[in-house]
Amino acid sequence: MTSAIGWYGPLVDLCKTDHHIGDIVQLLVFVHRSTPVQYKLSKGGEVIRTDIQVGDDTLPFFSVSLWKKQMGTMVVAGDILLLQNVKITKFGHAVEARTVEWSSLVSLVHPYGSLLSKGVDELIEESQVGKTTLEKLCKVIKWVQRARSALNTIGSHSFVKPRNWKLPKQSESQNLLLLSEVLGLSNSCNAIFNASIGEIFLPITWRALDDSDKEKMFVSRRTMEDKDNSLAEDFICIGCHLCGSPLVSENGSICKQNNISLYCPKSPNHLHAVTLIYRPFMLYVWDESEYLPLLVRNKAAVVLFGNIRAERVYSCFRGQNRSHNSNQAYFCRENNPEAVEKGLVGSCSSDADKSLEVKEKNHHNKNTNFHLIWLVLLKILLQQGKNSPLKFEATVNTSLDTEHGKFEMLSVSVPCARNKLFSG
Numbered sequence: 332m333t334s335a336i337g338w339y340g341p342l343v344d345l346c347k348t349d350h351h352i353g354d355i356v357q358l359l360v361f362v363h364r365s366t367p368v369q370y371k372l373s374k375g376g377e378v379i380r381t382d383i384q385v386g387d388d389t390l391p392f393f394s395v396s397l398w399k400k401q402m403g404t405m406v407v408a409g410d411i412l413l414l415q416n417v418k419i420t421k422f423g424h425a426v427e428a429r430t431v432e433w434s435s436l437v438s439l440v441h442p443y444g445s446l447l448s449k450g451v452d453e454l455i456e457e458s459q460v461g462k463t464t465l466e467k468l469c470k471v472i473k474w475v476q477r478a479r480s481a482l483n484t485i486g487s488h489s490f491v492k493p494r495n496w497k498l499p500k501q502s503e504s505q506n507l508l509l510l511s512e513v514l515g516l517s518n519s520c521n522a523i524f525n526a527s528i529g530e531i532f533l534p535i536t537w538r539a540l541d542d543s544d545k546e547k548m549f550v551s552r553r554t555m556e557d558k559d560n561s562l563a564e565d566f567i568c569i570g571c572h573l574c575g576s577p578l579v580s581e582n583g584s585i586c587k588q589n590n591i592s593l594y595c596p597k598s599p600n601h602l603h604a605v606t607l608i609y610r611p612f613m614l615y616v617w618d619e620s621e622y623l624p625l626l627v628r629n630k631a632a633v634v635l636f637g638n639i640r641a642e643r644v645y646s647c648f649r650g651q652n653r654s655h656n657s658n659q660a661y662f663c664r665e666n667n668p669e670a671v672e673k674g675l676v677g678s679c680s681s682d683a684d685k686s687l688e689v690k691e692k693n694h695h696n697k698n699t700n701f702h703l704i705w706l707v708l709l710k711i712l713l714q715q716g717k718n719s720p721l722k723f724e725a726t727v728n729t730s731l732d733t734e735h736g737k738f739e740m741l742s743v744s745v746p747c748a749r750n751k752l753f754s755g
């Protein structure tokens with residue numbers, strides 16, 4: 332389409348990206364919103380992905396994930412960008428673009444104010460781009476200017492932040508905070524706020540990951556892939572269900588006592604209560620004002636996952652994997668306690684084993700596949716833009732950094748909708 336140096340693929344309209352799965356392409360887009368997900372790993376290093384929501388004259392909303400820190404910081408909502416050499420990928424039914432090593436970006440129109448105040452000719456005057464790119468730029472500028480009343484719903488302090496959720500109808504109590512207010516709290520306290528779930532980040536530190544595998548830490552993508560069957564193994568480990576501390580070391584064996592906290596801070600007798608738990612993870616929640624990373628430990632995770640405990644998920648997962656009969660693949664193998672036990676024996680001591688009681692607990696739920704239910708729940712929770720906001724309660728501990736629980740989730744609930752559907 333164009334022969335500019337350094338281009339490895341055609342400039343394509345967003346509506347046609349599904350014809351280019353796996354290809355490297357160029358995109359010329361308007362940026363609706365930019366959301367970084369960043370996390371400092373305990374071993375050093377930082378995982379960063381910036382999700383940007385973009386649009387053009389052929390498709391109003393499209394997702395691009397940027398894996399380069401510098402690129403993430405260059406993107407400003409309201410800009411028109413040329414994304415060079417990005418790869419089109421497909422997760423489940425969703426098509427999106429992501430950067431590769433040789434991706435780059437050029438800002439063509441900045442700031443947003445000029446996009447509204449200037450004419451097309453004036454805006455493209457200084458653009459040093461090829462003919463095809465220039466034609467596309469004109470189309471995108473005209474589209475934004477035409478659609479600006481629909482796009483620009485926010486006041487003057489920031490540009491467009493389209494809602495990606497439905498607003499609750501009832502009037503909220505006054506103790507509800509905006510995420511920007513929670514982030515600005517200077518004293519430790521509890522905070523209650525409504526927010527939408529954007530991403531679950533699971534820091535994988537117990538096994539080696541190469542760079543291409545870093546994506547496995549972003550759970551939303553994995554829930555869209557049918558092939559990924561290892562979520563339960565990554566999410567669940569041996570640990571204390573009271574304080575949520577994993578009691579396995581990085582390589583999977585039980586921690587030596589000097590590596591873990593000897594006393595349980597949440598137990599009256601200071602002893603850890605060992606069982607299978609959800610590993611601590613970060614839940615990224617968003618509202619219109621900000622995004623906030625919440626640390627979620629086992630107890631809160633159980634609430635988030637519909638009161639399904641980790642051991643139930645895991646025993647069904649193991650049973651399912653051991654089943655050779657595809658007709659039974661979706662059902663637990665309660666009559667195969669060996670499978671359950673063996674799955675656990677690989678990674679826990681006999682002490683831990685004794686406390687598991689998996690067998691007994693599952694007798695009540697013979698044909699319920701908690702693994703499958705859990706996977707469906709995860710998938711539903713992570714459907715960005717399709718869920719109403721949830722009401723969170725979190726502790727704010729200003730003496731900690733984000734990765735260690737500055738904001739830690741206590742509970743979550745569906746805000747009570749006092750609508751008048753049935754009032755006649």
Ligand SMILES: [Zn+2]
Pocket residue numbers: 571572573574575576594595596597598602603604
């Ligand atoms: Zn404990």
